[in-house]
Amino acid sequence: MKQSAIAAVIERDLLAEPSTSNSRATTCFSCGRGFIPKGELRRFCCERCRDWFDAGNPSHEEQRLQTIYRWSDGRPMRQRPNGFCINCANCQKEFDSKGLRCCSVVCERAYCERQENLPAHSRNRHLFAF
Numbered sequence: 001m002k003q004s005a006i007a008a009v010i011e012r013d014l015l016a017e018p019s020t021s022n023s024r025a026t027t028c029f030s031c032g033r034g035f036i037p038k039g040e041l042r043r044f045c046c047e048r049c050r051d052w053f054d055a056g057n058p059s060h061e062e063q064r065l066q067t068i069y070r071w072s073d074g075r076p077m078r079q080r081p082n083g084f085c086i087n088c089a090n091c092q093k094e095f096d097s098k099g100l101r102c103c104s105v106v107c108e109r110a111y112c113e114r115q116e117n118l119p120a121h122s123r124n125r126h127l128f129a130f
């Protein structure tokens with residue numbers, strides 16, 4: 001996936017408000033089933049779903065995204081609340097990216113410098129690509 005595509009996806013899926021076409025029915029945070037909220041359970045259709053999420057399991061939305069987005073080599077992309085978990089193009093450390101290839105400004109600068117020091121023909125080969 002291209003960086004711009006990822007940004008668009010994040011904007012669409014993570015920043016979008018849930019549909020308000022039906023004000024009473026809502027979607028269970030854990031299993032994704034539509035239900036009418038009642039009592040204390042507002043985000044979950046049942047206590048089992050609440051317990052599932054409270055136990056640290058991914059929400060329905062996260063599970064869905066996890067299965068959809070993959071790297072070009074087939075590895076699944078790990079979805080994080082603020083973006084995708086990738087390895088920094090410079091120091092290889094894992095970080096949450098919203099479309100950036102480096103974990104920090106320092107790494108970005110170092111990475112760019114390294115690219116410029118490479119002979120022209122081998123440039124771009126190490127470019128970060130989704």
Ligand SMILES: [Zn+2]
Pocket residue numbers: 028029030031032033044045046049
């Ligand atoms: Zn549920």
Ligand SMILES: [Zn+2]
Pocket residue numbers: 088089090091092093102103104107
């Ligand atoms: Zn880094």
